[in-house]
Amino acid sequence: MHRKLRMGMIGGGKDAFIGAVHRIAALMDGQIELVCGAFSSNAEKSRQSGEALFLPADRVYANYEEMILKEKALPENSRIDFVSIVTPNHMHFAPAKMAMENGFNVVLDKPITFSLTEAKELKKIIETTGAVFCLTHTYTGYPMIKEARQLIASGKLGVVRKIYVEYPQGWLSTFLESSDQKQATWRTDPTRSGIAGCMGDIGTHAFNMAEYVSGLTVTKICADLNIIVKGRLLDDDGAILLKFNNGASGVLIATQTAAGEENNIKIRVYGEKGGLEWQQADANSLLLKWLDKPTEILRAGTGYVSTYAAHNSRTPAGHPEGYLEAFANLYRNFALTVRAKANNKIPQKEWMDFPGVEEGIRGMAFIENVVASSKSDIKWTDFSV
Numbered sequence: 001m002h003r004k005l006r007m008g009m010i011g012g013g014k015d016a017f018i019g020a021v022h023r024i025a026a027l028m029d030g031q032i033e034l035v036c037g038a039f040s041s042n043a044e045k046s047r048q049s050g051e052a053l054f055l056p057a058d059r060v061y062a063n064y065e066e067m068i069l070k071e072k073a074l075p076e077n078s079r080i081d082f083v084s085i086v087t088p089n090h091m092h093f094a095p096a097k098m099a100m101e102n103g104f105n106v107v108l109d110k111p112i113t114f115s116l117t118e119a120k121e122l123k124k125i126i127e128t129t130g131a132v133f134c135l136t137h138t139y140t141g142y143p144m145i146k147e148a149r150q151l152i153a154s155g156k157l158g159v160v161r162k163i164y165v166e167y168p169q170g171w172l173s174t175f176l177e178s179s180d181q182k183q184a185t186w187r188t189d190p191t192r193s194g195i196a197g198c199m200g201d202i203g204t205h206a207f208n209m210a211e212y213v214s215g216l217t218v219t220k221i222c223a224d225l226n227i228i229v230k231g232r233l234l235d236d237d238g239a240i241l242l243k244f245n246n247g248a249s250g251v252l253i254a255t256q257t258a259a260g261e262e263n264n265i266k267i268r269v270y271g272e273k274g275g276l277e278w279q280q281a282d283a284n285s286l287l288l289k290w291l292d293k294p295t296e297i298l299r300a301g302t303g304y305v306s307t308y309a310a311h312n313s314r315t316p317a318g319h320p321e322g323y324l325e326a327f328a329n330l331y332r333n334f335a336l337t338v339r340a341k342a343n344n345k346i347p348q349k350e351w352m353d354f355p356g357v358e359e360g361i362r363g364m365a366f367i368e369n370v371v372a373s374s375k376s377d378i379k380w381t382d383f384s385v
Contacts, residue, residue, distance in 0.1 A: 097125055144298065165253075
């Protein structure tokens with residue numbers, strides 16, 4: 001294969017925030033081109049969205065079923081290589097299942113599915129079909145998050161003892177869903193979002209980051225979820241105590257009612273020799289803190305970072321790279337992996353460093369475990385998958 005990968009999109013039509021982000025990310029590195037889509041459950045909105053994206057009318061579909069079947073029927077030299085799914089949570093499983101069963105690879109927005117049961121079923125489908133699958137836990141795409149993971153894996157900080165991870169937002173500090181604001185309406189609706197609100201939306205990002213950076217897995221939790229805004233149906237705030245498989249402890253905080261806060265996800269990890277700190281507000285910097293010497297500041301784009309951080313950087317040090325570039329790293333690594341496999345080559349280890357079905361399953365397990373823990377009077381509950 002010596003061409004761009006052809007992408008079809010499900011969801012992400014007119015006025016959809018995350019669809020536009022996915023398209024920017026997918027196209028950033030020249031590895032992928034958007035060739036078709038079923039952009040809305042409303043056929044007219046899908047048509048309008050495709051027209052706005054300058055797609056041929058015959059490659060804009062009324063629904064995802066039509067798109068998958070008609071694309072499969074096209075000659076191999078023109079049909080799509082993969083599907084990007086950017087629908088609300090309740091519409092993740094069915095199109096992902098159908099796409100993979102019809103021979104297409106999949107990029108899927110998180111959380112992976114509506115329930116843990118669906119996530120486990122999707123894993124079986126991936127294993128059966130051999131499809132390449134990417135889950136867009138965006139923040140793991142940052143170069144200095146990858147550097148943090150490599151530093152901990154190398155033992156530079158010693159045995160990890162403590163992990164703090166937080167994701168504060170303030171956009172749902174009022175009953176915004178009553179105004180028919182699109183994002184607020186579906187994210188606070190249990191029939192479309194699932195059994196968790198804040199924890200399903202941003203808590204899963206914090207959980208994923210804690211496990212990804214530390215290389216550890218959560219084994220026990222003690223959760224307290226809250227509905228702060230009167231009338232809301234799902235949690236909009238919460239805090240969770242964590243126990244990890246090496247004996248380390250941690251704290252996860254996620255809220256969407258911290259008035260004035262934006263999206264400054266942050267992690268701190270402390271080992272026996274030192275600690276590290278990263279926050280999205282200064283994404284190009286990684287702080288290393290030591291017992292017996294001054295704090296070091298590592299910077300993205302420099303010559304001293306790991307191959308993982310270097311591979312996921314595009315510009316020299318001092319030129320800011322942010323959320324869109326981190327998102328694009330997931331698409332680029334996915335594309336490089338798909339291309340290598342199509343050419344019967346083994347993908348480089350740096351290329352395969354993107355979230356997949358295992359992270360998706362643990363994310364859904366996180367949602368279901370924290371909801372159950374919050375309802376329980378037992379202090380510590382086992383984290384079950």
